[in-house]
Amino acid sequence: MGMLVDGTWQDTWYDTTSTGGAFKRTEAAFRNWITADGSAGPSGEDGFKAESGRYHLYVSYACPWAHRTLIFRALKGLEDHIDVSVVHPDMLDDGWTFETDAHGATGDRLYGLPFARDIYLKAKPAMTGRVTVPILWDKSRETIVSNESSEIIRMFNAAFDGITGNTADFWPADLRDAIEPVNARIYDTLNNGVYKSGFATTQEAYDAAVHPLFDTLDWIEDRLASTRYLMGDRVTEADWRLFTTLVRFDPVYHLHFKCNRRRIVDYPNLWAYTRELYQWPGVSGTVNFDHIVRHYHYSHDSINPHRIVPINPVLDWEAPHGRG
Structure with a gap:
């Protein structure tokens, strides 16, 4: 995973030398909120009002953080109101890309751009930071609302209830x-x-x-x-x-x-x-094991330098769970 430095892409992995070998995750760069009336949320700017068709979600099926947002999009009946672009499972020298030669990878459905970093640069041309998913994009203002998954799922949980009529509450x-x-x-x-x-x-x-x-x-x-x-x-x-x-x-x-x-x-x-x-x-449809297994084993050459993708055990996800 590379990063942008003053708007220029650098193929730079996380620095573990300065942390004694420990991985330190960076914080999300965009922390705005969609609210029912467009008022300010807990952080960021105001003006992001919940409207059908206004927002676009960029995700990876492989990424657990992006997966959260896909689940809440399904649970809250937002599929017809927030459309989605899915990146390619391989994250190599150019980071997340919009190549389409993997089943389920859609390309950039909004702008036809080649890389996820281009979405960040469209929002902030001098961007410095990691290029991560999910990305919640505002088509109206042509900027990133948020790339913090824990906050996006809370927006999805309540902000659009007046539009969808879905009042299921997962943050009671x-x-x-x-x-x-x-x-x-x-x-x-x-x-x-x-x-x-x-x-x-x-x-x-x-x-x-x-x-x-x-x-x-x-x-x-x-x-x-x-x-x-x-x-x-x-x-x-x-x-x-x-x-x-x-x-x-x-x-x-x-x-x-x-x-x-x-x-x-x-x-x-x-x-x-x-x-x-x-x-x-609605949840199983958000799970793509082909992307999950391929992404991790093929993208992390520091862990798996030969990029061998294992066959993995066969698990019966549809077996009765008995938790009734």
Whole structure:
């Protein structure tokens, strides 16, 4: 993954030398919000009003952060209101591209541009920063609303309810204080923990990441023994933020990122829970295992220099989950 420096592309990987071999994720550069009336959100500028057809979502099927936004687009009935472009699964010297020679890769449906970085440059010609997905684009102002997935899913959760009539709430007010520490632990040790394990370049950095990761999986397994979902009997954003890591764990993270103490299929509660979320109406259609497996193994030559894509175990995602 390269980056833009003053509007110029540089094929530069993350610097782990200065961090003792540890992977440090950079913060999102665009933090505006879509709101029902166009008023300001918690950060950024105002003026981004929820309107049908105004916004476009750029995603990768491989990326768990982008996957969150696709799930919420489906859960909240936004498919007819927010259109999507899907990048190619291979992320090489030019970063995310809009090549179309992989099934499911759509090209840039708005402008026909060749690279995801061109979308960033269209919004900010002197951009410095990583070129990541998802990208939520405003066609009206021709700029990026946000590239922070955790905030995009909260916009999708509520901002368009008056347009769609879909009032399903995955960020309920009465559970927010309880959700936040769960999100925080899962993000640090699991969502990002798989990357901290996989991209570590010293034994010490790997050990510091991988042990908390499995402590958290054990903690979730125990939690799910007495509750159907993370927050009890209601599915919330905490579940969907967790799901995008779990669905990739056995096909990718277990082998490729050396997160191999156990697989998700080795945890009875977690495996049944992951299957239930996969089978949720509209969700399986957002999962593309071909892109997931291809992207990680083919794109990370520092981990897999010969770019050999493994055959992987065959998992029955449609098996009854029994969590009724």
